[in-house]
Amino acid sequence: MEHLSQLTASEAARRMREGLLTAEELVTACLERIRQTEPVVQAWQYLDEEHALAQGRAADERRRSGESVGALNGIPVGIKDIIDTADMPTENGTVLHQGRMPRADAAVVRQLRAAGAVIMGKTVTTECAYFSPGKTRNPHNPEHTPGGSSSGSAAAVAASMVPLALGSQTAGSTIRPGSFCGVYSFKPTHGLIPRTGVLQLSRTLDHIGLFARSLDDVALLAEELAGYDEGDPDTQPRARVPFTSVAAEEPPIAPKIAFVKTPHWERADADLQEGYAELVEALGEHVEELELFPSAQSAWDWQRVVMDAEMAANLEPLYLGGRERLSGRLRELIERGREVKAIDYQRVLKALPAVRATFDELFMERYDAILTPPALGTAPKGLSATGDPVFCVPWTLFGLPAVNVPLLRGANGLPIGVQLVGRRNFDARLLRTARWLAAAVG
Amino acid sequence: MEHLSQLTASEAARRMREGLLTAEELVTACLERIRQTEPVVQAWQYLDEEHALAQGRAADERRRSGESVGALNGIPVGIKDIIDTADMPTENGTVLHQGRMPRADAAVVRQLRAAGAVIMGKTVTTECAYFSPGKTRNPHNPEHTPGGSSSGSAAAVAASMVPLALGSQTAGSTIRPGSFCGVYSFKPTHGLIPRTGVLQLSRTLDHIGLFARSLDDVALLAEELAGYDEGDPDTQPRARVPFTSVAAEEPPIAPKIAFVKTPHWERADADLQEGYAELVEALGEHVEELELFPSAQSAWDWQRVVMDAEMAANLEPLYLGGRERLSGRLRELIERGREVKAIDYQRVLKALPAVRATFDELFMERYDAILTPPALGTAPKGLSATGDPVFCVPWTLFGLPAVNVPLLRGANGLPIGVQLVGRRNFDARLLRTARWLAAAVG
Numbered sequence: 087m088e089h090l091s092q093l094t095a096s097e098a099a100r101r102m103r104e105g106l107l108t109a110e111e112l113v114t115a116c117l118e119r120i121r122q123t124e125p126v127v128q129a130w131q132y133l134d135e136e137h138a139l140a141q142g143r144a145a146d147e148r149r150r151s152g153e154s155v156g157a158l159n160g161i162p163v164g165i166k167d168i169i170d171t172a173d174m175p176t177e178n179g180t181v182l183h184q185g186r187m188p189r190a191d192a193a194v195v196r197q198l199r200a201a202g203a204v205i206m207g208k209t210v211t212t213e214c215a216y217f218s219p220g221k222t223r224n225p226h227n228p229e230h231t232p233g234g235s236s237s238g239s240a241a242a243v244a245a246s247m248v249p250l251a252l253g254s255q256t257a258g259s260t261i262r263p264g265s266f267c268g269v270y271s272f273k274p275t276h277g278l279i280p281r282t283g284v285l286q287l288s289r290t291l292d293h294i295g296l297f298a299r300s301l302d303d304v305a306l307l308a309e310e311l312a313g314y315d316e317g318d319p320d321t322q323p324r325a326r327v328p329f330t331s332v333a334a335e336e337p338p339i340a341p342k343i344a345f346v347k348t349p350h351w352e353r354a355d356a357d358l359q360e361g362y363a364e365l366v367e368a369l370g371e372h373v374e375e376l377e378l379f380p381s382a383q384s385a386w387d388w389q390r391v392v393m394d395a396e397m398a399a400n401l402e403p404l405y406l407g408g409r410e411r412l413s414g415r416l417r418e419l420i421e422r423g424r425e426v427k428a429i430d431y432q433r434v435l436k437a438l439p440a441v442r443a444t445f446d447e448l449f450m451e452r453y454d455a456i457l458t459p460p461a462l463g464t465a466p467k468g469l470s471a472t473g474d475p476v477f478c479v480p481w482t483l484f485g486l487p488a489v490n491v492p493l494l495r496g497a498n499g500l501p502i503g504v505q506l507v508g509r510r511n512f513d514a515r516l517l518r519t520a521r522w523l524a525a526a527v528g
Numbered sequence: 529m530e531h532l533s534q535l536t537a538s539e540a541a542r543r544m545r546e547g548l549l550t551a552e553e554l555v556t557a558c559l560e561r562i563r564q565t566e567p568v569v570q571a572w573q574y575l576d577e578e579h580a581l582a583q584g585r586a587a588d589e590r591r592r593s594g595e596s597v598g599a600l601n602g603i604p605v606g607i608k609d610i611i612d613t614a615d616m617p618t619e620n621g622t623v624l625h626q627g628r629m630p631r632a633d634a635a636v637v638r639q640l641r642a643a644g645a646v647i648m649g650k651t652v653t654t655e656c657a658y659f660s661p662g663k664t665r666n667p668h669n670p671e672h673t674p675g676g677s678s679s680g681s682a683a684a685v686a687a688s689m690v691p692l693a694l695g696s697q698t699a700g701s702t703i704r705p706g707s708f709c710g711v712y713s714f715k716p717t718h719g720l721i722p723r724t725g726v727l728q729l730s731r732t733l734d735h736i737g738l739f740a741r742s743l744d745d746v747a748l749l750a751e752e753l754a755g756y757d758e759g760d761p762d763t764q765p766r767a768r769v770p771f772t773s774v775a776a777e778e779p780p781i782a783p784k785i786a787f788v789k790t791p792h793w794e795r796a797d798a799d800l801q802e803g804y805a806e807l808v809e810a811l812g813e814h815v816e817e818l819e820l821f822p823s824a825q826s827a828w829d830w831q832r833v834v835m836d837a838e839m840a841a842n843l844e845p846l847y848l849g850g851r852e853r854l855s856g857r858l859r860e861l862i863e864r865g866r867e868v869k870a871i872d873y874q875r876v877l878k879a880l881p882a883v884r885a886t887f888d889e890l891f892m893e894r895y896d897a898i899l900t901p902p903a904l905g906t907a908p909k910g911l912s913a914t915g916d917p918v919f920c921v922p923w924t925l926f927g928l929p930a931v932n933v934p935l936l937r938g939a940n941g942l943p944i945g946v947q948l949v950g951r952r953n954f955d956a957r958l959l960r961t962a963r964w965l966a967a968a969v970g
Contacts, residue, residue, distance in 0.1 A: 399874035424871045431870040432841035 090115035095161045095249040096302040102149065102160050109149075109160025113142035113204055116162050120247045126228050128221040129242040131167040132174050133207035138162065141204040148202065158310060159202030164242045164251035164297075167208040168215045168285035171195055178285045179211040179220060179235075182408045192283025193315040194252060194294055201310040206248050209238025212472060214401060215254055215287060218413040219472050224266060226500050230465040233263030234472030236295055240267040243297040250307050253295035256287045257393065257482055258461070258475025260295025261505055264490035266465035266473065268501030272296040272304045272517070273478075274312065275510045276485025282317030288396035289320065290435065291389070291482055301521050304489070305333035308513065332514035333521060341454035341519045343369065343506075344376035348458060349383055350476045355463025357497040362459065365494070365504065368527050373457060378480070379448075381441045385480035388434040392483070395431040398423025442484050442510060449509035455519045456481075460505040464496035477505065487513040489520050493527060532557035537603045537691040538744040544591065544602055551591075551602025555584035555646055558604045562689045568670050570663040571684040573609040574616050575649035580604065583646040590644065600752060601644030606684045606693035606739075609650040610657045610727035613637055620727045621653040621662060621677075624850045634725025635757040636694060636736055643752040648690050651680025654914060656843060657696055657729060660855040661914050666708060668942050672907040675705030676914030678737055682709040685739040692749050695737035698729045699835065699924055700903070700917025702737025703947055706932035708907035708915065710943030714738040714746045714959070715920075716754065717952045718927030724759030730838035731762065732877065733831070733924055743963050746931070747775035750955065774956035775963060783896035783961045785811065785948075786818035790900060791825055792918050797905025799939040804901065807936070807946065810969050815899060820922070821890075823883045827922035830876040834925070837873040840865025884926050884952060891951035897961045898923075902947040906938035919947065929955040931962050935969060 090112055093101070101107035117135050124130060145160035170176045170188035172195075177183045195205060210220035212235040222237040224230040225245040232241040236253025240263030243251050253260045255273045264271025272295065279294040286292060294311065298304045309329035314321045345366050351359075366373050398405075398420045404412065405420045412420070449455075459477045466473055481488045487510070490503040506523060508516030532554055535543070543549035559577050566572060587602035612618045612630035614637075619625045637647060652662035654677040664679035666672040667687040674683040678695025682705030685693050695702045697715045706713025714737065721736040728734060736753065740746045751771035756763045787808050793801070808815050840847075840862045846854065847862045854862070891897075901919045908915055923930045929952070932945040948965060950958030 395870035396874065399871050399878065402871065402875070424869065426870040427866065428837035428868040428870045428873040429841050429844065429866050431873070432838065433844070436841070 089119065089246070091119035091246045093249065094300045094303050095158070095298065096300065096306055098249060099157065099159070099161060109142040109145035109204065110139065112160060113138050113162055116206065116248055119245070123225065123245045123247060127223055127225050127241050127245050129164070129209055129238040129245065129247060131177065131208045131210045131238060134174070137173070138204055138206050145202055145204060156201030156310070157306060158198065160204060161250060162204045162206040162248045163198055164206050164209045164239050164248045165195060166236050166239050166251070166253045167211045168254060169195060169252055170283040171205060171208065174205070174208055176208065179213045179215065180404065181411050182404050188283065190283060193280040193317060194311050195283070197311050197313070209242055209251060211235050212237060213413055213416055214404070215256065215259060215285060216397070216419065217415050217472070219469055223469060224465050224500070226268060230467050230500065231266065231469055231472050233266035233461070233465060235259040236263050236297070237472065239297050240264055240269060240271065243267070243269045243299060249299060250303060251297040253297060254284060255293045255295045255478070255482055256291045257389065258478030260293070260297070261460045261478045261488055261490045262473055262475055264297060265460035265492070265501065265503030265505070268492040270298050270301060270304050270492060271490040272308065273482065273488045274308060274513050275487045277320035277322065278511070278513060279311045280313065280315030280318035280321045282315045286400045288393055288400065290392050290396060293482065301333060301517055301524070302330065305329040305514065305517050327514050329514045329517065333517035335518055337454070337518055337522050340372055341522055342452065343373040344453040344456045345373050346376050346378060346456045346458045348378060348477060348480070353462055353476065354459055355496070358459055358463040358502055361494040361502055365527060372526070376456070379444060381437065381444065382480055382484070385483050386476070388437065389479045389483045391426060391430055391434050394419065394423035395426040398426070438484065445484055445486060446509060449512070455516060456507040458505050458507060460490045460503045464498055464500035464502055481507045486510055487516050489516055491520050491524055493524065531561065531688070533561035533688045535691065536742045536745050537600070537740065538742065538748055540691060541599065541601070541603060541748070551584040551587035551646065552581060554602060555580050555604055558648065558690055561687070565667065565687045565689060569665055569667050569683050569687050571606070571651055571680040571687065571689060573619065573650045573652045573680060576616070579615070580646055580648050587644055587646060598643030598752070599748060600640065602646060603692060604646045604648040604690045605640055606648050606651045606681050606690045607637060608678050608681050608693070608695045609653045610696060611637060611694055612725040613647060613650065616647070616650055618650065621655045621657065622846065623853050624846055630725065632725060635722040635759060636753050637725070639753050639755070651678070651684055651693060653677050654679060655855055655858055656846070657698065657701060657727060658839070658861065659857050659914070661911060665911060666907050666942070668710060668907070672909050672942065673708065673911055673914050675708035675903070675907060677701040678705050678739070679914065681739050682706055682711060682713065685709070685711045685741060691741060692745060693739040695739060696726060697735045697737045697920070697924055698733045699831065700920030702735070702739070703902045703920045703930055703932045704915055704917055706739060707902035707934070707943065707945030707947070710934040712740050712743060712746050712934060713932040714750065715924065715930045716750060716955050717929045719762035719764065720953070720955060721753045722755065722757030722760040722763045724757045728842045730835055730842065732834050732838060735924065743775060743959055743966070744772065747771040747956065747959050769956050771956045771959065775959035777960055779896070779960055779964050782814055783964055784894065785815040786895040786898045787815050788818050788820060788898045788900045790820060790919060790922070795904055795918065796901055797938070800901055800905040800944055803936040803944055807969060814968070818898070821886060823879065823886065824922055824926070826879070827925050828918070830879065831921045831925045833868060833872055833876050836861065836865035837868040840868070880926065887926055887928060888951060891954070897958060898949040900947050900949060902932045902945045906940055906942035906944055923949045928952055929958050931958055933962050933966055935966065
């Protein structure tokens with residue numbers, strides 16, 4: 087029997103438009119599902135059932151009144167607890183921000199409210215969206231990590247607690263937990279979705295991340311969030327991207343995919359390597375192996391410099407104000423970052439535009455997408471770490487859009503995703519290619 | 529008897545429009561003046577008389593043909609030798625770039641050509657637009673420095689070799705030589721005039737600088753150069769600023785001026801201090817003394833961090849490729865910059881927006897302009913240094929527009945300017961206020 091909490095956002099929105107479902111019913115179903123699964127999964131940092139229901143009833147009231155409603159009217163969305171909400175605490179995963187009440191919504195939360203969404207609650211993040219895990223467990227097996235740092239958002243969507251959730255990615259914090267939890271996750275082009283009101287780790291590397299259980303839902307959510315915000319200097323005024331219609335199209339000609347193993351392929355688990363070999367074989371002539379050009383291979387060294395330097399600067403107030411209450415690991419990383427030389431940092435920033443331009447050419451001339459693993463394998467056992475972001479590093483550093491497609495299983499039955507990476511600012515087409523891939527191997 | 533080389537650009541342009549003067553005559557007069565004065569002043573790094581005359585004749589031909597011509601048609605402009613020209617070498621003041629031929633014009637040179645200007649030649653810069661002087665001498669007294677780093681541009685305009693010239697300012701390289709040479713010089717709001725194709729020392733601090741012998745001419749030149757260029761990430765698409773008409777207006781109400789001595793006032797020469805005391809007295813109720821708010825007083829420390837760090841990164845190819853052919857002083861500064869920590873550098877960059885906003889408020893609520901010295905006094909004797917930029921540092925760091933108005937004389941008869949600083953992005957109004965000031969004390 088279908089449980090309403092399992093509906094995708096697109097399907098729930100359709101039913102609400104047709105008068106077959108109310109937002110209150112949907113929120114009620116999601117809260118019920120949360121009550122059942124939360125004791126094991128532990129996805130939520132903050133949840134006020136009454137507040138969520140009130141938002142659902144308000145969404146129903148808007149619709150009943152006949153006023154035009156947004157595309158997400160009445161749809162519950164989980165918000166990673168580094169994204170500011172004016173009506174709920176935002177604690178950034180650190181005791182130093184316990185009970186912190188933001189003065190204003192983050193730009194993306196403002197957009198969600200404008201689209202009619204129900205801000206369901208705040209999902210668990212690792213400490214400052216970095217390495218030290220929160221309490222969340224993998225819904226597929228609670229002895230395994232859900233991945234991080236967007237742990238709660240990935241797990242909540244995977245456990246059907248909400249159809250949609252927002253996270254972030256500075257290294258692999260959206261794509262990796264998407265893979266570990268078996269859901270779609272999407273990291274857009276750098277600068278496509280504004281980060282105003284989100285804990286800043288690294289202006290160069292930070293991205294908003296999206297979680298959903300279908301590609302239509304990813305597109306639906308992305309369409310509401312893409313845009314300019316004067317608080318984020320990396321966003322630009324531009325025409326609205328018709329995500330849902332582009333992502334739903336058939337590609338005019340069959341895509342050409344580059345399979346990129348990266349220099350770290352040997353570290354991947356055997357069952358991931360096997361799964362990818364089969365996948366590549368199944369795709370046949372549509373895929374060819376590609377070695378990354380030399381400057382792109384510097385990504386891992388460069389990312390470390392930028393991440394260390396910018397994170398140390400952005401978290402300096404926490405470090406100076408209460409370093410003894412940070413985890414030892416975070417303290418060490420900040421201290422490492424405080425030693426980075428400005429010239430090394432600037433050297434990397436200066437090198438990035440040329441690499442981005444080379445990727446633009448690669449996509450323009452030869453490939454629709456890059457296929458590459460989202461993680462080393464299935465979610466590792468244990469809750470003391472959230473897995474390695476190594477396979478996400480270059481796409482984050484170069485600002486390319488990336489999507490995790492939940493297509494494979496490991497030997498232990500846990501999910502393994504397929505990461506597709508696309509051309510900068512062609513995010514909707516990447517989702518179209520992902521749909522083609524899912525159908526081709528489905 | 530009037531010599532044509534002494535005409536302002538505005539007057540020369542008027543005569544050309546009315547058929548009373550040809551560009552060839554004007555260029556010829558300027559070349560004649562250069563032949564007379566250059567042996568002493570030494571303003572030019574590169575000058576090809578025939579090439580200049582050919583541009584003048586082409587300007588006359590455009591006008592005769594009846595096609596619409598630009599506002600600077602036939603007007604000679606000197607170009608600091610760190611600004612790329614596709615048809616002349618650009619050597620950046622270093623033997624390491626001897627004979628360097630740029631592949632393309634800098635954005636400002638492209639704009640000048642589009643406006644019909646005659647690119648007269650390349651003017652002397654200090655080594656890499658930094659401290660070590662070139663050969664240029666002060667036209668008012670050749671035993672004194674013309675100031676720097678835009679030494680040749682300031683001297684060429686002061687000596688009536690050209691009516692207009694372009695320079696740059698990263699600390700005080702436009703305002704200070706303008707003061708020492710007794711001409712108008714203008715450093716616009718950061719990001720107003722694109723720096724594409726100009727030797728980069730510091731993205732945060734670099735500005736294009738303008739030199740002229742009248743405020744009308746400053747406005748005429750600024751109007752052609754302000755604008756967006758995709759190669760300069762600090763420029764923005766925006767409506768054209770009607771510089772000439774705004775600068776020519778009477779202020780609707782008498783301006784209110786803040787006299788800012790800065791924490792370095794005691795270092796100023798006695799005759800400058802006296803001159804300013806008289807000036808402030810003459811302005812009476814229109815001026816009041818203002819102490820800089822605390823964060824603005826950090827400017828000098830902050831500027832050093834940003835300048836050291838960015839300059840070291842931008843000049844790294846020169847340093848690695850031929851440090852033994854750099855001056856000892858530049859080598860030392862680069863080596864100091866290579867040691868700056870990324871966290872110290874980023875801390876300053878993060879602090880700037882709040883200070884800029886405070887200045888915005890100060891100008892919005894209370895003052896039309898800040899009045900402050902452009903230099904410690906008249907041009908120092910000797911050619912081994914170009915003077916101290918200390919009084920220009922905050923306005924450059926915070927990106928505020930500044931203009932030098934040549935109003936005073938020192939005890940030795942050499943010029944002392946009056947620096948007026950305005951609100952960001954209100955550059956044309958600053959020129960209007962400067963006109964009011966010149967009339968009020970003139």
